[in-house]
Amino acid sequence: MSAMQEQIQKLYGLLVRVASSLQSPLLLAIRVYFGLWPAGIALNGWGKLHNLGRVTQFFASLGLPAPGATATFVSTFEFVAGILLAIGLLSRVAALGLAIDMLTAYITSDRESLSNFFADPAKFYNADPFIYLAVGLLIFVFGPGKIALDYLIEKKYATPPGLNV
Numbered sequence: 001m002s003a004m005q006e007q008i009q010k011l012y013g014l015l016v017r018v019a020s021s022l023q024s025p026l027l028l029a030i031r032v033y034f035g036l037w038p039a040g041i042a043l044n045g046w047g048k049l050h051n052l053g054r055v056t057q058f059f060a061s062l063g064l065p066a067p068g069a070t071a072t073f074v075s076t077f078e079f080v081a082g083i084l085l086a087i088g089l090l091s092r093v094a095a096l097g098l099a100i101d102m103l104t105a106y107i108t109s110d111r112e113s114l115s116n117f118f119a120d121p122a123k124f125y126n127a128d129p130f131i132y133l134a135v136g137l138l139i140f141v142f143g144p145g146k147i148a149l150d151y152l153i154e155k156k157y158a159t160p161p162g163l164n165v
Helices: 003-021 023-035 041-049 052-061 067-087 091-109 111-115 121-125 129-142 149-157
Strands: none
Touching: 003 023, 023 041, 023 067, 023 129, 041 052, 041 067, 052 067, 067 091, 091 111, 091 129, 111 121
């Protein structure tokens, strides 16, 4: 291997180490920003909880079953899930619920954007549910990172290697 190839390998290795060290801080920033503040789903849920009448009317206009109960459930879920994401507790459960919530939002209130996923992607990714769907899928698949209560709990209660029963 030439000296230049070795240098390129070393530089690439450094790049990978630096990028890898940023994974958990980036996941934390995403969780806090989109979970809690300033663009947080928790704030969205809190706002819905304080305007249940309007949310119920909107859900009724969409033809959703039991619009009052549905509005209360969705509002409460978004509030709690946003907080859980931000602190990194039950992150994957909250993220999966958020993804389902946003898919439901696409299906019930923005079907045109959803149906244009391939034909007009801009309609899909410019729709309100998109960013929360993306965040939900990101945290569900990659987890909350090491700066999260989930990580601390897992680290504390994980079974040491060789002791699997």
